[in-house]
Amino acid sequence: MSLGKTILGLFGWLLLCFASAAGGAVFMPGEWYASLHKPAWNPPGWIFGPAWTTLYAMMAVAAWLVWQRGGFAAQRRPLGLFLAQLALNALWTPLFFGLRQPGMAFAEILVLWLAIGATLLAFRRVSRAAAWLLVPYLAWVSFAAALNGTIWRLNP
Amino acid sequence: MSLGKTILGLFGWLLLCFASAAGGAVFMPGEWYASLHKPAWNPPGWIFGPAWTTLYAMMAVAAWLVWQRGGFAAQRRPLGLFLAQLALNALWTPLFFGLRQPGMAFAEILVLWLAIGATLLAFRRVSRAAAWLLVPYLAWVSFAAALNGTIWRLNP
Numbered sequence: 001m002s003l004g005k006t007i008l009g010l011f012g013w014l015l016l017c018f019a020s021a022a023g024g025a026v027f028m029p030g031e032w033y034a035s036l037h038k039p040a041w042n043p044p045g046w047i048f049g050p051a052w053t054t055l056y057a058m059m060a061v062a063a064w065l066v067w068q069r070g071g072f073a074a075q076r077r078p079l080g081l082f083l084a085q086l087a088l089n090a091l092w093t094p095l096f097f098g099l100r101q102p103g104m105a106f107a108e109i110l111v112l113w114l115a116i117g118a119t120l121l122a123f124r125r126v127s128r129a130a131a132w133l134l135v136p137y138l139a140w141v142s143f144a145a146a147l148n149g150t151i152w153r154l155n156p
Numbered sequence: 157m158s159l160g161k162t163i164l165g166l167f168g169w170l171l172l173c174f175a176s177a178a179g180g181a182v183f184m185p186g187e188w189y190a191s192l193h194k195p196a197w198n199p200p201g202w203i204f205g206p207a208w209t210t211l212y213a214m215m216a217v218a219a220w221l222v223w224q225r226g227g228f229a230a231q232r233r234p235l236g237l238f239l240a241q242l243a244l245n246a247l248w249t250p251l252f253f254g255l256r257q258p259g260m261a262f263a264e265i266l267v268l269w270l271a272i273g274a275t276l277l278a279f280r281r282v283s284r285a286a287a288w289l290l291v292p293y294l295a296w297v298s299f300a301a302a303l304n305g306t307i308w309r310l311n312p
Contacts, residue, residue, distance in 0.1 A: 019175035020246075023239045026228050072182050080254020083179045087247035090176075091240055098236020 001068060009067060013060040020090040021056050027097035036102075037154040042147065055137045059086075062133035066126045078122035085115035102152040109145045116141055157224060165223055169216040176246040177212050183253035192258075193310040198303065211293045215242075218289035222282045234278035241271035258308040265301045272297055 001009075029045065063082050066075050089112055096105035116138050124131035157165075185201065219238050222231050245268060252261035272294050280287035 016175070016179060019172070020179075020243075023172060023176075023242065026239075027232070027236070028228075072184075076183070076254060076256075080183070080250045083182075083250035083254055084247055086179065087176075087243050087250065090246065091243035094236045094239035094243065098232060098239060100232075 001071075006068060010061070010064050013064045013067065014057065017056045017060040017063075017086065020086050021052065023090050023093065025093075027093055029097060032100060033097070036151055039147070039150045039154070051140060055140055058133045059137055062123060062127075062130040065130040065133075066123055069126055075126060078119065078126055081115065081119040081122050085112060085119050088112040088115050096148065102148060102155065106145070106148045106152050109141065109148050113138070113141055113145055157227075162224060166217070166220050169220045169223065170213065173212045173216040173219075173242065176242050177208065179246050179249065181249075183249055185253060188256060189253070192307055195303070195306045195310065207296060211296055214289045215293055218279060218283075218286040221286040221289075222279055225282055231282060234275065234282055237271065237275040237278050241268060241275050244268040244271050252304065258304060258311065262301070262304045262308050265297065265304050269294070269297050269301055 059082075063079065066078050066082070069075055072079055088108065092105055092108055092112060095101050095108055116134065120131050120134045120138060123134060215238075219235065222234050222238070225231055228235055244264065248261055248264055248268060251257050251264055272290065276287050276290045276294060279290060
């Protein structure tokens with residue numbers, strides 16, 4: 001793979017990951033979210049923006065590392081899992097903030113969690129660095145799932 | 157809403173819809189898809205590109221029409237449903253062509269079909285034109301679901 005294509009690929013993956021985040025960014029957590037009962041360990045709101053920006057950048061780099069090993073033809077399964085988890089990630093915000101369905105969003109985030117886990121395991125067989133880049137993402141989604149589940153339980 | 161913002165909005169919706177299609181376009185239906193048993197009514201492969209391009213453009217215009225009636229704040233539910241169906245749409249290709257799991261993709265396309273139906277009904281309350289713009293999309297996904305299900309059954 002030429003250096004030009006490699007660098008273009010990095011921008012492609014970054015663009016794809018941040019585009020999938022854009023669909024979520026339109027729903028601002030406003031009054032409704034503020035009015036929900038939350039657990040004591042709920043983090044301050046300002047953390048989510050920088051956290052997700054970092055995690056999207058890390059996951060784009062991870063996919064880019066795997067993609068470099070022969071492109072989609074050679075890495076069909078790991079990159080298929082990655083794109084599936086990216087779509088599931090994009091699905092969560094419309095369910096939680098768009099439809100205001102914390103229960104549905106909780107069920108969905110559990111599927112997302114499994115998809116990220118499967119992606120991480122598939123990436124590990126191709127690049128250990130790519131797998132490590134997904135560890136903070138999996139940890140954050142574990143935390144987000146616990147928060148989502150608790151908010152659902154606290155606001156019947 | 158100013159004319160500038162309205163026009164910018166159209167480009168935003170088109171960009172979002174075509175970006176979500178991009179994740180799918182990376183998996184070219186190659187030898188594997190060609191080798192599958194298909195029903196007699198399977199359409200020629202060249203139809204899918206123009207069909208999806210038209211449908212993505214129509215759904216972007218539909219969302220744009222709804223969005224013009226007060227933006228995300230006023231149209232939270234219909235636009236939430238729309239973004240959810242868009243994410244579910246993006247999920248199908250990695251499942252079918254990425255993971256080569258026609259069964260899983262079939263289960264997923266049924267959820268997508270329900271989400272498009274719910275979006276269409278929600279759009280109808282806001283703009284009849286927007287609802288009509290989704291009718292060919294729902295019809296095509298009905299057809300695609302039947303094709304997916306038949307391919308799954310024919311290739312155990």
